[in-house]
Amino acid sequence: MNERLLKTGLRSGYAALITCAFAAAYFSYFGSATSLFLLTAVLVLFERWTDMREALFELRGQSDEAIHLTAEIATRFAEQEQKSSLLEQREVKFRKAFEHAAIGMAIVSTTGDILKANSALEDIIGFSDEQLKSTNFETLLPEYEAASYRRELSKLFYGAADSIHIEQRLLRSNGDVSWVLWTASMIPAAGDDGPQYIFQFQDINDKKRAERQIAFDALHDSLTGLPNRTLFLDRLQVAFRNAQRSTGLNFAVCSMDFDRFKLVNDSFGHSIGDKLLIEIAARLRSLVPKGDTIARLGGDEFAILIEHIDDLESAVRTAESIRNELARPFDLDGHRVQSTVSIGLDTWAEHYEHPEMILRDADTAVSHAKHAGRDRCEVFSNEMREASVRFLENETDLRGAVDRGEFRAFYQPIVDLRSSKLAGFEALIRWEHPSRGLISPGEFIQIAEETGLIYPIGEWMLRQTCRQLAAWQRTYIEAEDIWISVNVSAKQFMQSNVVAIVSQLLEETGIRPESLKIELTESAMAENLSHVMDVMSQLQRIGVRLCIDDFGTGYSSLSNLHLLPLDNLKVDRSFVNHMDESSENREIIRTIVSLASSLNLDVIAEGVETEGQLAKLRALGCGYGQGFYFAPPLDGTAAEALIRFSRIMSPIAETNLVAVGANLIVAEKVPVRLKYIDR
DSSP, X not given: OHHHHHHHHHHHHHHHHHHHHHHHHHHHHXXXXXHHHHHHHHHHHHHHHHHHHHHHHHHHHHHHHHHHHHHHHHHHXXXXXXXXXXXXXXXXXXXXXXXXXXXXXXXXXXXSBXXXXXXXXXXXXXXXXXXHTTOBGGGGSOGGGHHXXXXXXXXXXXXXXXXXXXXEEEEOTTSOEEXXXXXXXXXXXXXXXXXXXXXXXXXXXXXXXXXXXXXXXXXXXXXXXXXXXXXXXXXXXXXXXXXXXXXXXOEEEEEEEETTHHHHHHHXXXXXXXXXXXXXXXXXXXXSOXXXXXXXXXXXXXXXXXXXXXXXXXXXXHHHHHHHHHTSXXXXXXXXXXXXXXXXXXXXXXXXXXXXXXXXXXXXXXXXXXXXXXXXXXXXXXXXXXXXXXXXXXXXXXXXXXHHTOEEEEEEEXXXXXXXXXXXXXXXXXXXXXXXXXXXXXXXXXXXXXHTTHXXXXXXXXXXXHHHHHHHHXXXXXXXXXXXXXXXXXXXXXXXXXXXXXXXXXXXXXXXXXXXXXEEETGGGGSOHHHHHHHHXXXXXXTOEEEEEEETSSXXXXXXXXXXXXXXEEEOHXXXXXTTTOHHHHHHHHHHHHHHHHTTOEEEEOOOOSHHHHHHHHHTTOOEEOSTTTOOXXXXXXXXXXXXXXXXXXXXXXXXXXXXXXXXXXXXXXXXXXXXOOO
């Protein structure tokens, strides 16, 4: 329309111009008056035409602006329609995502009411959407979780955090508790609804079970399920602090170590050994009251924290009942296993500064129980601690003694009781301490065995004995028939190379194998009888003779005695020393002599000190004897003098032999710088 008006106005303007041109021509032809009228008319028409043209152009501009505005309105309307469609699509997608999410979700009002929940949340806690609607979320929490819930949610409400994350327990519909990790964030206000929260829940029960298992494994023994050393010390610390705070509250620590447990593993295998430990743990659980702590500290070491004891005697009674119960045999896969236990006991006292000190002293008491014969209970005393300190000091000195070569060999004569002739020697080791003088093996052999020093010490003694015997045999014809007995520790005998060591020494020194006699204690044979028998057989094949020392005091089975490749039995000195006091001891010796005779074994009696003992031994048929009645242990020089002196002795002059033992040093003027010490 505007375009048409514009075109009409333009046509009118063209017509006016033509008219003016015609008027000008007329003016020039008709004259001034008429021409003036016409000119005026032309000017009016031209002004009108100019105004019309401006109006038309203004109208055209307004029309263009209206067209542009209309187009913009249409575009915005289209965009708004598109946005509304997108919002609707997003809302649909959100509803679908909410409903089908793999994690639990809930819309919650700022007052805590659940407005909507998805199916995953229903699976986690067992409540349906209908049951959860209008339910306050706090009612789903155990009472002990409510405070942390309110504290965390307030951070969202007051804008202190954009979102919160917390692990909590929720109550299930069946009353059980379910662990969840839930995240919450604020939803801005929409319409009249006001702000809301959106909660997201992840089931972390598997994670919590794994964490509990890891924590349990860190504090418990994997084999028996008992608390381990870490947990035991933790509970010991709690008991210690309680005792410090409460007058009259007392507790005890019972430390246990099973005797010869290694023998079970060596004899039946580690699987049976593990089953034995499991059965031991089961028996302890049945014996120890709930509230007390039983722990496996490692290997065959167990400990019990006995809380709230009345006095020491009650703790001792508990320990003794445990010892008696554990002494009963165990039936393990058809194997009947019996293992005694050594127990150390200590109670809390005010002078203790740390709880670990009580366990330390209980362990010290266990060591004393083992050294006192095993299968017993010992209560800790200060004397035990002093002995332990001495033990450590001796261990340090003993290590230095090995490096410095401070050991000496002594030789106690062994006499043939039938001919009164010198038959041989028992080699006895002594430690020549730089400040304490000569130390008998009773003070350091145990330390050597426990520290492993017995191996270099034992090998030195074997080497020294073989070299000394070789020197005598090269010098004196009489020495060719003399033999020397050497005590070998059970730990040495269990070495795989013990036979190789002996064979090498025989070859190096050139002594006759039958002149070397290896002595093994009877109790040592109980460690591993099959291995002992095998080593004995190998030694016998190379010609070495074998003897059981201290017979009658150990645990060897008489039924196995005939299987051992033995040459001698040595009667323990305790039987000989009390022959005059007890007929029972004489009968024991008679039985040993009779048993040895039936097995074609020689018998040597230790500790002969009186003429009366000698007479009784001869009457019982004992073949050999040694002791202070004949001579004390002699150093190498004095022993050599005895061999040399024996050439001029009458074979039946027993008193002369005794005189040698007492007066050899003076008669032969042999310089002796070492003091005689009985073994």
